[in-house]
Amino acid sequence: MELSYGELDEWSNRWARVLIGRGVGPGVVVGVGVSRSVELVVAVWAVVKSGAAFVPVDPGLPEVRVRELLVDSGAVVGLSVSGVVLPSVVEWLRVDDPGVVVGVSGVGVSDGDRVRRLWVGDAAYVMYTSGSSGRPKGVVVTHGGLANLVEEVRVRxxxxxxxxxxxxxxxxxxxxxxxxxxxxxxxxxxxxxxxxxxxxxxxxxxxxxxxxxxxxxxxxxxxxxxxxxxxxxxxxxxxxxxxxxxxxxxxxxxxxxxxxxxxxxx
Structure with missing residues (x-):
C-alpha cells in the first residue's frame, strides 16, 4: 500500500473526529493495537489529532501483557484493524473499516473541534519499559518534548x-x-x-x-x-x-x- 500525505491526513482526520465524538481528547489515553503498518501510522496520527495520548500495544505481545498495559495506562478506547483479537478491556475500533467514517469530515482538526484546547504540556504518548528489572513502567512524553526532538533530528x-x-x-x-x-x-x-x-x-x-x-x-x-x-x-x-x-x-x-x-x- 502506498499513501500520500494528503490521503494520510484525510484518513486520520476522519478517525480523529470519530474519537472526539466519543469524548476523547487531551488528558485521555487511547490504546493502539496495530502491528507495524500504514494503518498503525493512521491510528497514531488520529489519536494525536484528537489531542489524546496513545499507548502502543503490540498485538504480538502475550494477552496478559496487553491487558496490563491497557489497565495501567487507563486507556478508554482502542484502535486496531480487522482480524486482530485483543483483550476486551476497552472497545476496539477498526481503522480499516470504512463504514465507521462514512459521512465523517476529513477536514483538518483544530482546537475548536477538540473537547478542550491542547497544550504543549499535555501527554502525546505513553511508552512502557520492557519490565526486565521488574514491572513495566509507563513513561509519559509531552507534546512539548516532541517538538524539541523534531527540531533536533531534522538538523542533526x-x-x-x-x-x-x-x-x-x-x-x-x-x-x-x-x-x-x-x-x-x-x-x-x-x-x-x-x-x-x-x-x-x-x-x-x-x-x-x-x-x-x-x-x-x-x-x-x-x-x-x-x-x-x-x-x-x-x-x-x-x-x-x-x-x-x-x-x-x-x-x-x-x-x-x-x-x-x-x-x-x-
Whole structure:
C-alpha cells in the first residue's frame, strides 16, 4: 500500500473526529493495537489529532501483557484493524473499516473541534519499559518534548523531503516514534518494512531494494546486517540496548517524492 500525505491526513482526520465524538481528547489515553503498518501510522496520527495520548500495544505481545498495559495506562478506547483479537478491556475500533467514517469530515482538526484546547504540556504518548528489572513502567512524553526532538533530528541528520526513512521498529519500542518524526518533520517518505523483516539478510535486502537513505536500528540488529547492504543508507542512527545514539552521514544528491510506502519483499 502506498499513501500520500494528503490521503494520510484525510484518513486520520476522519478517525480523529470519530474519537472526539466519543469524548476523547487531551488528558485521555487511547490504546493502539496495530502491528507495524500504514494503518498503525493512521491510528497514531488520529489519536494525536484528537489531542489524546496513545499507548502502543503490540498485538504480538502475550494477552496478559496487553491487558496490563491497557489497565495501567487507563486507556478508554482502542484502535486496531480487522482480524486482530485483543483483550476486551476497552472497545476496539477498526481503522480499516470504512463504514465507521462514512459521512465523517476529513477536514483538518483544530482546537475548536477538540473537547478542550491542547497544550504543549499535555501527554502525546505513553511508552512502557520492557519490565526486565521488574514491572513495566509507563513513561509519559509531552507534546512539548516532541517538538524539541523534531527540531533536533531534522538538523542533526540532514533531513529533507527527498529522504527515504525506514520504519522497522516495533510499535512497542519508542524508536518507532523517532522514525516517524524523522520522516514527517520534513515531509519525507516513510518506508514501512514488511512484518517479517527484523534484521539479517532480509533487512539488508529490503534496505537496498527500497533505497532507504535514513535508517534507525539497535546495535544488535545492525550486527546481523552485512555492511555491503547499507549502500543506499546515507545516515545510520544506532541506539538502544544501553548504547548512545550515533550517526554517519554519507552525503548524496537531494531529491525524490514525499509519501509513505508499505514495503514488500521482492
Amino acid at each position: 541528520f540532514g533531513l529533507w523531503s527527498g529522504c527515504r526513512v525506514s520504519h522497522v521498529a516495533s510499535p512497542s519500542f519508542d524508536a518507532s516514534v523517532y522514525e516517524w518524526l524523522m520522516a514527517f518533520s520534513v515531509g519525507a517518505r516513510l518506508v514501512v518494512a514488511p512484518p517479517g523483516v527484523f534484521g539479517g539478510a532480509a533487512l539488508g535486502e529490503w534496505l537496498a531494494v527500497e533505497g532507504v537513505t535514513h535508517c534507525f536500528v539497535t546495535p544488535s540488529v545492525l550486527a546481523t546486517v552485512e555492511s555491503g547492504a547499507l549502500g543506499s543508507v546515507r545516515v545510520l542512527v544506532v541506539a538502544g540496548g544501553g548504547v548512545g545514539g550515533r550517526s554517519w552521514w554519507r552525503g548524496g544528491r537531494r531529491g525524490g517524492s514525499c509519501s509513505m510506502r508499505m514495503g514488500r519483499r521482492r
